[in-house]
Amino acid sequence: MLFFATRFTASAATRLAALAALAGAVLLPFLAVAASAPADAKPVYSDAAALGKLMFFDASLSASGKMSCASCHSPSHAYGPPNGLAAQLGGPDMRSQGTRAVPSLRYVLNRTPMWSHAQAASMSERLSETDNAPVGGFGWDGRFNRLRDQASFPLFNPDEMANKDPAAVLAKLEQAPYAARFREVFGQNIFADPTRAFVQAMYAIERFELEDPSFHPYTSKFDYYLDGKLQLTAQELRGKKLFDNPTGGNCASCHIDQSGVDGSHPLFTDFNFQALGVPRNPELRANADPKYFDMGLCGPLRTDQSSDKSNCGLFKSVSLRNTATRQVFFHNGRFHTLKDALRFYVQRDTNPAKWYPKDAHGKVDKFNDLPVALRVNVDTTDVPLTRKQGERPVWTERDIDDVAAFLATLNDDYVLKPKQSK
Known part of the structure; x- marks a missing residue:
């Protein structure tokens, strides 16, 4: 104190x-x-x-x-x-x-x-x-x-x-x-x-x-939807359904979109940590050193959890509010459009060659932003991160458009028009 x-x-x-x-x-x-x-x-x-x-x-x-x-x-x-x-x-x-x-x-x-x-x-x-x-x-x-x-x-x-x-x-x-x-x-x-x-x-x-x-303005279209002041479009509702589907995108398992028991509006995060295996970003100067790795909970910025190697590679599941306004995504800024971030999420395992480089032996170097020994920490047990190479991704390009439309309803400063308000 x-x-x-x-x-x-x-x-x-x-x-x-x-x-x-x-x-x-x-x-x-x-x-x-x-x-x-x-x-x-x-x-x-x-x-x-x-x-x-x-x-x-x-x-x-x-x-x-x-x-x-x-x-x-x-x-x-x-x-x-x-x-x-x-x-x-x-x-x-x-x-x-x-x-x-x-x-x-x-x-x-x-x-x-x-x-x-x-x-x-x-x-x-x-x-x-x-x-x-x-x-x-x-x-x-x-x-x-x-x-x-x-x-x-x-x-x-x-x-x-x-x-x-x-x-x-x-x-x-x-x-x-x-x-x-x-x-x-x-x-x-x-x-x-x-x-x-x-x-x-x-x-x-x-x-x-x-x-x-x-x-904390709570002035998004989604907030007004929760308050019953307007309806989402058909596309936005399709996106929400894809976002919520536990056997599909399964996004809501970490980015909770349900109101609290006290009626508080959701923040679209459970404040937990995940290892998603985001590809290494050559735009970061620190990554020019092949021995440098940002391992989240176990370093280099945080040091008190480094003794637990299962922490390595875990980063906060951030709030998705206003995410559609961003130009940079994930902890290392690897992606610069929302749709690319969504594509990676559902295609990481089905199309790994699209996202990761090949190693010296010509094999796709999957999860290449972690040391090889620590790549076991990357989540491969939660849908849709359970898919195998060659399988069909859980989302099509149309689905990605719909989910992006839903996420855009989380942008603040939405102007509620008189005709929309009940």
Whole structure:
């Protein structure tokens, strides 16, 4: 538990005390979603959240002076990447490439469960969806349980904002146009205590992400459909049926599309981790080294789970909300269109030569983005990943068009027309 500053106005102290309690509560597993504000209402932020918003958009907090949180998590792109780069460019000269595609910050913020994993789990148990399956946390590998910790990582990543240490961030923050406001909220002498100042700064970003309704708007066509305000088209309904079919696409087994028992709208993820065997991406500079492998839960960015080799290759099953707006898919950014990502999913095993290169012996090098010894971790037990080479994929091209149409109903900011509303 982190304790917050006490040297500020009584009203601010009271507000922050309440928010501190809320900050812990909102990160508990599967908390019900708060009621949404009217679409035209302006957000009313706490003092901390208002500062967090300024920091989120402040490029001066980076070593280059050109990268902010919003550079990679663009509000106009559902808080995901604003382009189709496999990984974004950053660093002191904005030429360093990251190693993973940028995930969206939208929707996972208010209901993401904390990381949990029983160490005794075997791979067969996991794929049978027992309680031992890894679940929760923020990021592709779930290594952050708090938004403030997730927010701090890009600040020091040499491929992103590239600050040397917290002192470098605070030096920039102390010169920011809103530094006086930061002192007013957190105490006039806040910068005299660097540890506390950095904690408060990250807390402020966390509060902005939790309080701003644009991070969880629930304004998609699918949301209005669930509320009975409109009907989906015939094509969208066909796509949903294909998406749900447990002997077909089986997508809903991980990307849950049913409302919660409390009526909360689905986030299209179960927060679990899967090894899908996505092909190696030559667009990533790190992959020029044949010995480099991004193995998700067991490294290289996450290190606390690396002793369990059955973790290797597992990545978060991310929310599919707004996925149709993206230009880059999967953890390594291997695909750049939604339909190609869907094709890979259903054709991975039936047409492997279409997706993987051949090795030195002329054999298809399937699951080539993992070391050979760890490819056993890739899911081959869940439909449709059980198909064999030469068999017919579970989806045709028309089916893929229909599923893509359904997924497009998950895009936010859908304009509900008067004739559609009941």
